[in-house]
Amino acid sequence: MAMPVFFRRSLIALALGASVSSTAAMAQERELLNSSYDIARELFAAVNPEFQAWWQEEHGEEIAISQSHGGSSAQARAILQGLRADVVTFNQVTDVQVLADAGLVAEDWQEAFDNNASPYYSTTAFLVRKGNPKGIESWDDLAKEDVKMVFPNPKTSGNGRYTYLAAWGFADQAFDGDEEQIQDFMRTFLANVAVFDTGGRGATTSFIERGIGDVLISFESEVNNIRSEYGSDDYEVIVPPMSVLAEFPVAVVGPNAERNGNSDLAQSYLEYLYSEDAQRLLAGFSYRVHNEAVVEEFADQFPETELFQVEDVFGSWDDAMEAHFAGGALLDQLQRR
Amino acid sequence: MRRIGDAPLVRRLLIGAALVLSALFLLLPLVAIFAQAFSQGMLVFWANVSNTFTLHAIGLTLMIALLTIPVCLVFGVALAWLVTRFSFPGRRILQTLIDIPFAVSPVVAGLIYLLLYGRNGWIGSWLDTHDIQLMFAWPGILMVTIFVTCPFIARELIPLMQAQGSREEEAAVTLGASGWTTFRRVTLPNIRWALLYGVILTNARAVGEFGAVSVVSGAIRGQTNTLPLHLEQLYQDYNAVGAFACAALLAFIALLTLAAKAGLEWRASRREAFA
Amino acid sequence: MSQLTLRRTGSARVLPGFGLSMGISVLFISLVLLLPITGLFGQLAGLSLAEYWAIITEGRVVASYMVTMGAAAVAALVNAVFGLLLAWVLVRYEFPGKRLLDALMDLPFALPTAVAGITLATLYAGSGWMGQLLEPMGFQVAYTWVGIALAMAFTSIPFVVRTVQPVLEDLPIEVDEAAMSLGATDGVAFRRVIMPHLWPALVTGTGLAFVRSLGEFGAIIFIAGNMPYETEITALMIFVKLQEYDYAGASAVASVVLFVSLALLLAINIWQGRFVNRLHGGKG
Numbered sequence: 001m002a003m004p005v006f007f008r009r010s011l012i013a014l015a016l017g018a019s020v021s022s023t024a025a026m027a028q029e030r031e032l033l034n035s036s037y038d039i040a041r042e043l044f045a046a047v048n049p050e051f052q053a054w055w056q057e058e059h060g061e062e063i064a065i066s067q068s069h070g071g072s073s074a075q076a077r078a079i080l081q082g083l084r085a086d087v088v089t090f091n092q093v094t095d096v097q098v099l100a101d102a103g104l105v106a107e108d109w110q111e112a113f114d115n116n117a118s119p120y121y122s123t124t125a126f127l128v129r130k131g132n133p134k135g136i137e138s139w140d141d142l143a144k145e146d147v148k149m150v151f152p153n154p155k156t157s158g159n160g161r162y163t164y165l166a167a168w169g170f171a172d173q174a175f176d177g178d179e180e181q182i183q184d185f186m187r188t189f190l191a192n193v194a195v196f197d198t199g200g201r202g203a204t205t206s207f208i209e210r211g212i213g214d215v216l217i218s219f220e221s222e223v224n225n226i227r228s229e230y231g232s233d234d235y236e237v238i239v240p241p242m243s244v245l246a247e248f249p250v251a252v253v254g255p256n257a258e259r260n261g262n263s264d265l266a267q268s269y270l271e272y273l274y275s276e277d278a279q280r281l282l283a284g285f286s287y288r289v290h291n292e293a294v295v296e297e298f299a300d301q302f303p304e305t306e307l308f309q310v311e312d313v314f315g316s317w318d319d320a321m322e323a324h325f326a327g328g329a330l331l332d333q334l335q336r337r
Numbered sequence: 338m339r340r341i342g343d344a345p346l347v348r349r350l351l352i353g354a355a356l357v358l359s360a361l362f363l364l365l366p367l368v369a370i371f372a373q374a375f376s377q378g379m380l381v382f383w384a385n386v387s388n389t390f391t392l393h394a395i396g397l398t399l400m401i402a403l404l405t406i407p408v409c410l411v412f413g414v415a416l417a418w419l420v421t422r423f424s425f426p427g428r429r430i431l432q433t434l435i436d437i438p439f440a441v442s443p444v445v446a447g448l449i450y451l452l453l454y455g456r457n458g459w460i461g462s463w464l465d466t467h468d469i470q471l472m473f474a475w476p477g478i479l480m481v482t483i484f485v486t487c488p489f490i491a492r493e494l495i496p497l498m499q500a501q502g503s504r505e506e507e508a509a510v511t512l513g514a515s516g517w518t519t520f521r522r523v524t525l526p527n528i529r530w531a532l533l534y535g536v537i538l539t540n541a542r543a544v545g546e547f548g549a550v551s552v553v554s555g556a557i558r559g560q561t562n563t564l565p566l567h568l569e570q571l572y573q574d575y576n577a578v579g580a581f582a583c584a585a586l587l588a589f590i591a592l593l594t595l596a597a598k599a600g601l602e603w604r605a606s607r608r609e610a611f612a
Numbered sequence: 613m614s615q616l617t618l619r620r621t622g623s624a625r626v627l628p629g630f631g632l633s634m635g636i637s638v639l640f641i642s643l644v645l646l647l648p649i650t651g652l653f654g655q656l657a658g659l660s661l662a663e664y665w666a667i668i669t670e671g672r673v674v675a676s677y678m679v680t681m682g683a684a685a686v687a688a689l690v691n692a693v694f695g696l697l698l699a700w701v702l703v704r705y706e707f708p709g710k711r712l713l714d715a716l717m718d719l720p721f722a723l724p725t726a727v728a729g730i731t732l733a734t735l736y737a738g739s740g741w742m743g744q745l746l747e748p749m750g751f752q753v754a755y756t757w758v759g760i761a762l763a764m765a766f767t768s769i770p771f772v773v774r775t776v777q778p779v780l781e782d783l784p785i786e787v788d789e790a791a792m793s794l795g796a797t798d799g800v801a802f803r804r805v806i807m808p809h810l811w812p813a814l815v816t817g818t819g820l821a822f823v824r825s826l827g828e829f830g831a832i833i834f835i836a837g838n839m840p841y842e843t844e845i846t847a848l849m850i851f852v853k854l855q856e857y858d859y860a861g862a863s864a865v866a867s868v869v870l871f872v873s874l875a876l877l878l879a880i881n882i883w884q885g886r887f888v889n890r891l892h893g894g895k896g
Contacts (some may be wrong), residue, residue, distance in 0.1 A: 081455030083473040196838040210737035335840040340788040355701040415636035440873030442827040445866040452651035516628030545724025591722030
């Protein structure tokens, strides 16, 4: 290989510099690792400096916070296999439960923090094109013949799973629990899907940049962010009168936090998410929050809607996963053509 | 003497078809990458590239590629020498085994390393108790990168060394040259283009590997994020320009290696012409 | 043929480095390739044969085999023709931009697959440069089966070009002369005289392209549409099972792809070996 020596040397220096600097940072100050879901990057980029400043003020200690983002399930899997995250901030209850089952998160994690350890919540909502030409207001409009929709694959995305469950929950109420009618509805509903992207972002790209479909279904927060990102004149947000409650569970990964000497930090970090300052930040990202002052402040941003819990309609998350999303289960059957 | 396909019409037709198809099929995607990256001007592109996290990702990616190449080089040459210069039982099996990385989907490649060296794996649990972390740190990224790139050099060398046969080397050894001298003076000059091509493929794949690395990296920004992973995250962040800026960087690295190869080939062909 | 075997066994004695190269190769293959693969089979060991069979023959998975194999076959065939054309043009003709075209051939290898995927999807979607052209003509590429084949063809074209090219270069000029002096037309001469020399390399290259397409994920997933039973590829099925923490299921489907691919590669290797032997035998 005729690679000039100086080039090679500078590359090695660069590479060594990279690894040294990260270890040096760890030696100097405590570093908290937050493992989170994909679309929360900007959210925590805003929250972390606030928490760092707050901690500095309270404890006079400078800390660093690192973020790891990915699909919620993939993130949980990484922690199971040894990613040393101190805290998790996920968008799927089941993914925290997996960690609890493996003994990495306390058995009673849902009681460790308020509101089922979910500092903020959301629901599934629709993004439609300007003027809402297909007149989409609720779930039954999505099963009409000429409607094409885009949402991520329920098999690969928690986001997509919520959409499926919300539609089922709606049908369950509309048909008074008549299993056959519900399944008919779901079959038509699923047949109207134009593209099944693997993740939320892919679905957005299909809808916005490729112009596919009449409606994009995603978290309310996400739908609002997309609208402000891509032009509020071209799209409208529709929150259906009834939908599913989407919780965003948080937990301390006990053994990891202990090992990293971050137990106190991890606990405070998650508690901080319930503080008024943090809740205001969260509401700014279109997440629904619990703090009453903030709720009032942002009241006109969040239309009133009836939210049902997954547990109410499907028994438990485990039951829902097994009956609907497992290989060969209802979702697979409904999609067969 | 006229050769097959030398008729002017056939010639023009074939060249034309090749050029048009290549332009549509290969060149257009390349142009699209740069068009997207610079769609908001030079400044936005530069702001994305000079971002701390992007710079760290570039450093990490280059380091991984730089460590991967020598390992694959030693293995590739050793294996090619073994299977083309000696006859022994199991030769064909050995040759097929190195194709495993071709046959394994990258995500699965990452997974099998994770299952072995991760916290629950039988090696990983031992490592964990001794506080050695391979997965979700750069050694893990290096390991899977070596896995997915190791066949390239060997695969380039084997057909060539097979076709060339071993007569020249045998002559050299018979004349008293040592094994190392024989390899350097006789074998190396014969295989250097294939070797170089193998290195280029290895480098390209090492720089660009996504599937396998994404499984074992943990994607911690500023620590274990390689350039392709960083690209994907920017894409998830609705920063299409940033994502394509990274894509343009990767495409640029690709173009550099391709240009280096073309340049060296050209020099060699000139030297041959004068000799 | 007997001469050949004599020379082979003779070389084992003459040339040095058997121990060293054997040591390095076996150590490397064991540590880097085989040891991790045991993990895969470790997962499979937890399944009974019936369970294994049920997983790999599940309706949606079988549909994905069909999609993957079908698209890979189409991509490989297209590449066989396109690759042959490119190799021929690059070896036989001089024209401006030839060096550039030659360098361009390696682009799909050099470009990260995820980049290729995002870019192809952008180009061929209804709003993209190519999509705008093709869709009014009623030809939809993105999110269909055609898109999958396109992404596969893009990522695997160099295999064909780079295997055919050297063989074509080594073809002595006498081959042409003989054919032309007999007064054959170009087409006939190409088919009768050139192709017999080329087609082992062509089959090898096409085979490699096919195998590569079977495992490809990053480039395809963006353009595939991923509709169940229609445009889901097998790599996606593996990915889905991983999302469900179903390691055993993922390993089972992965093992099917692994076995098919390895069998094909073994066949290609044997084929390649035979071809070289025949070539040498012919010369000797």
